[in-house]
Amino acid sequence: MNHHLASDEISRATLRAEAVIDLDAISANVSRLHAHVQSRDVLAVVKADGYGHGIIESARAARAGGASWLGVALIDEALQLREAGDTDPILSWLAVPGERYAEGIAAGVELAAYSVSQLDEIALAARQVGRRAGIHLKFDSGLGRGGATPDEWGRVVEAAAAAQEAGAIEVTGVFSHLACADEPEHPSVKAQALEFEVGIGQALEAGLEPKHLHLANSPATLALPDTWLTMVRPGIAIYGVSPFADGQSPVLLQPAMTLRARLALVKRVPAGQGISYGHTFTTTRETTLGLVPLGYADGVPRHASNQGEVLVRGQRFRTVGRVCMDQFVIDLGDAEGAAGDPVVIFGDPSRGEPSAADWAVAADTIGYEIVTRVGPRVPRSYVGALA
Ligand SMILES: Cc1ncc(COP(=O)(O)O)c(C=O)c1O
Known part of the structure; x- marks a missing residue:
């Protein structure tokens, strides 16, 4: 349970996003x-x-x-x-x-x-x-x-x-x-x-x-x-994050944090659509965009713009355009998706989820910074015997 929030506030607060700690x-x-x-x-x-x-x-x-x-x-x-x-x-x-x-x-x-x-x-x-x-x-x-x-x-x-x-x-x-x-x-x-x-x-x-x-x-x-x-x-x-650049470890390490959110919006756009501040990405064909309601204020690194990947409905999708303060955009291509869909930003790669190490590579940093910088606006919830 999140110790910063009264229990009746938990479901509302975690609607947008949460960091689940095992x-x-x-x-x-x-x-x-x-x-x-x-x-x-x-x-x-x-x-x-x-x-x-x-x-x-x-x-x-x-x-x-x-x-x-x-x-x-x-x-x-x-x-x-x-x-x-x-x-x-x-x-x-x-x-x-x-x-x-x-x-x-x-x-x-x-x-x-x-x-x-x-x-x-x-x-x-x-x-x-x-x-x-x-x-x-x-x-x-x-x-x-x-x-x-x-x-x-x-x-x-x-x-x-x-x-x-x-x-x-x-x-x-x-x-x-x-x-x-x-x-x-x-x-x-x-x-x-x-x-x-x-x-x-x-x-x-x-x-x-x-x-x-x-x-x-x-x-x-x-x-x-x-x-x-x-x-x-x-x-x-x-x-559960490896300190080594190749993400390997001689001892099994289980990632403890899963950062997840729910899509705020899904929309179809035509070819030639510039995406997010500075239009650093432009669609080359008609495609579906998903809006993830987390940004650099929540610890999603702006340096991972156009690089970081997330998991939606069992598939990986890439960030397109710049990561903003509160939100970023993913390109769903022609895949199915709807507002409210769960998105895993990072979690356990053994479940097919991107890892903190993947985001570290995308942002040219280390896994330490990815987990440590998840901001105070993201409620933590706890699972496991001690939760
Ligand atoms: C003195 C000292 N010992 C141990 C550690 C733990 O380091 P690591 O997270 O690489 O295990 C730190 C973290 O920076 C530290 O400052």
């Missing part, structure tokens, strides 16, 4: 990944509203599938999970100075720390709250994004050891993030793993005893056993 698929994906990594800890990444699937529902499904940890970017997201009743380990890894550290610590949320100044700020908040902050130190082994560089790392681990000694924090984890795990043969993967080993060694030398060592995102969880260490951090894979 929570059993999320549980099953987590459970298969857990078995694949030989029962190491799984931290299921549920940031960004569970990659568009609903943070609370995705978290429940991931826990049911065996995720002992949840991962989020923001402390606000972690607090949302706590408010919904999740009491198990959560790691939050993206913060700015002045962050709500005290609230996070009071709620038992573990925090990533990237720098000495951040450690100072967290230690101060911990003293104010009167509770040790659980810390995962973030090492930049080569991604060149967040985390302490190898140059800074020595100072960070020394500061962390001192704050731990003083009773303000406890370093429970050390982690890093890979740049190119979706290309498993990329030389940076091995280089980062080696650099991370050195960083872990320095943390141990400083007297830290981090229980959780983690490096693997979805592609590494799927394809790079050397990166599994004590815990893996899959995000996109738990939602």
Whole structure:
């Protein structure tokens, strides 16, 4: 059931379009990944509203599938999970100075720390709250994004050891993030793993005893056993979307989200009809057009104009003309179709439906962006045992 809407509003709201989320698929994906990594800890990444699937529902499904940890970017997201009743380990890894550290610590949320100044700020908040902050130190082994560089790392681990000694924090984890795990043969993967080993060694030398060592995102969880260490951090894979460009996966991943709508209008037009803004498509013969009431405000990428395909009455049809803010047009040719017909924009390719990966190719992006960007105007509904 959609948690944003009163029950009498559901059928009206979902008349136009909805994203149906199969929570059993999320549980099953987590459970298969857990078995694949030989029962190491799984931290299921549920940031960004569970990659568009609903943070609370995705978290429940991931826990049911065996995720002992949840991962989020923001402390606000972690607090949302706590408010919904999740009491198990959560790691939050993206913060700015002045962050709500005290609230996070009071709620038992573990925090990533990237720098000495951040450690100072967290230690101060911990003293104010009167509770040790659980810390995962973030090492930049080569991604060149967040985390302490190898140059800074020595100072960070020394500061962390001192704050731990003083009773303000406890370093429970050390982690890093890979740049190119979706290309498993990329030389940076091995280089980062080696650099991370050195960083872990320095943390141990400083007297830290981090229980959780983690490096693997979805592609590494799927394809790079050397990166599994004590815990893996899959995000996109738990939602059933492959992180690889070819859409393949060595572990069966069931897509959790189906984006569907109903045709708003079906009409016959003559040859020579320009379609949608800019007339980037013109019919070459008499044809039937279907109007899909979803647009870029709902997450259908404008870049997929004249490319993306949908399923109507068991057949695939292509987008013609530009995707607009609220709607786009498909060319039904001479196929039967009527206003009100169900349209699947993407879902499970094993049912013949286009996949999020297909739309990613059409829009020259990645499946992550296709599912995560489904907008707030699209009601989510949930199916499966936990719905
Ligand atoms: C630190 C960290 N770990 C894990 C993930 C999960 O990545 P993926 O969705 O590729 O599994 C992310 C997501 O960007 C992340 O930022």
